[in-house]
Amino acid sequence: MNEPILVMDAVSKAYSAAAPILKDISFSQKAGEFVAVVGPSGCGKTTMLRCIAALMQPDQGQVLHNGMHFFDPPPWLSIVFQDYNRSLFPWLSVRRNVAFGLRDIDKRERDERVQTALQAVALEHAADLYPWQLSGGMQQRCALARSIVVQPKLLLLDEPFASVDAQTRIDLQDMVMDICKKMSLSTLLVTHDIDEAVFMADKVVVLSTRPAHVVEEIAVDLPWPRDQLTTKESPEFLRLRHRVYTLVRHQAQKHAGANREELK
Amino acid sequence: MTAKRNHIAPFVWQICTIAALLALWQWAALNHPAPHLPTLQNIAAGYLRLWHGDLLFTAIIPSMSRLAVGFFIAVAVGCVLGLMLGYLRELDPWIRPVLEYLRFIPAVAILPAALLLFGPTDTMRVFVIAFGSVFPVLLAAIDGARRVEPLLLEVARVERLTIPERLFRVVLPAAMPSIFAGVRIALSIALVMMVISELIAADNGLGFYILRNQRLFQTANVYAGVLTIGTIGLVLTLALLALEKRVLAWHRGWRGLANAG
Structure with a gap:
């Protein structure tokens, strides 16, 4: 039972020999844990996420879900993608988008679960609208509802707040943290926003520039529930933020330095 | 003032144009009586005769049934094959050259071959209609299926949809706008093929009716038949557009x- 829900065991991936993307990525995630993966932009975070979701197989190493290897996404896994305006079905209403993954259950239970998911993301009033009639934040909430309605155990978030404005991002962060804690979900958040990573996660995994490998894992022991104001003002938050920021900036500078070397 | 006139004008002009054309025809028919210029009342009488009584069952209904069956086969085959070819791209290099070649054969040209193959039967006529109209649907479905948002297919994979489910629940709806464009073209081709297939070795249908009346020099009936085909084309197109408006509201x-964003 104490088996980690996700184990990355020396995962490597390259689209071509000259351009390795991931190099020996190893970390693990306990059940119920919120892990945030940060790294310089373009370091291969999305490739890593696709390997984790088994949408893609790594070249070397293993991705283990509950100790098992998968060639297709495991049934208990759900994803929220960054591009909400591309990941929602434009021909389905919000309600039917949310119900998309619910099959083989009777209509009443399906309706109930959709209703619960819509309530969790505060979208009941928009259930019969189409995604293109919603604001960006509402679309992303719809995508979130579609992911949690199947009652997943592992939720992958691929920069889910990167394409919305600052205020909406804060609201979405609170909403996601709330939902994940209530459903005791294991959540893996991929982001380039350091504040967000430290604020939301139990553990921050810092990646290097390409080819990405794990630079450091940092445990975040900030107390729950977390608050946008008090948590972010606490000395512990600032210390952790400083630590992660230094690591990421160091990676970015090393990358810039390497580029300069190449130019010489 | 100007705005108001612009609002009314197109409609009035359309009525005037039609009225003027009819008046000109009638004037010519009355003043220069000739076999190829029947009067409007004769054409109208022929037109009405087609829509009730025996002629409805020997001309319009046989034609419409062939059209319906042939067109339905074309849409069904075009959609299923097109979505599969568009989605399963591995198949494409194998089948694409054949399709691209067949596409350039005017459907009319296979009529003699179809006659040899099936004889002067309904099967032959339905085949010719389906052959002529399948390609616009097929190519539109391939095109539509290829342009499905890849992220939506990943969502479908994460939700563990089987391949038939992905085709039916993701690829088909996404390709629908493209398919409808193809179906509209297919409908007009199907009408052409319906008439042409009935000009050869037929004993009923609108094409046969027109041809027989031409031979009997019943020109009013010839024009009535032509106008009836026009009416059928118009009504079917309007029905298709109404369906499209419903299905593609999203x-x-x-x-x-x-476009706005």
């Missing part, structure tokens, strides 16, 4: 927003 809204 697409107009989505596209409108995509």
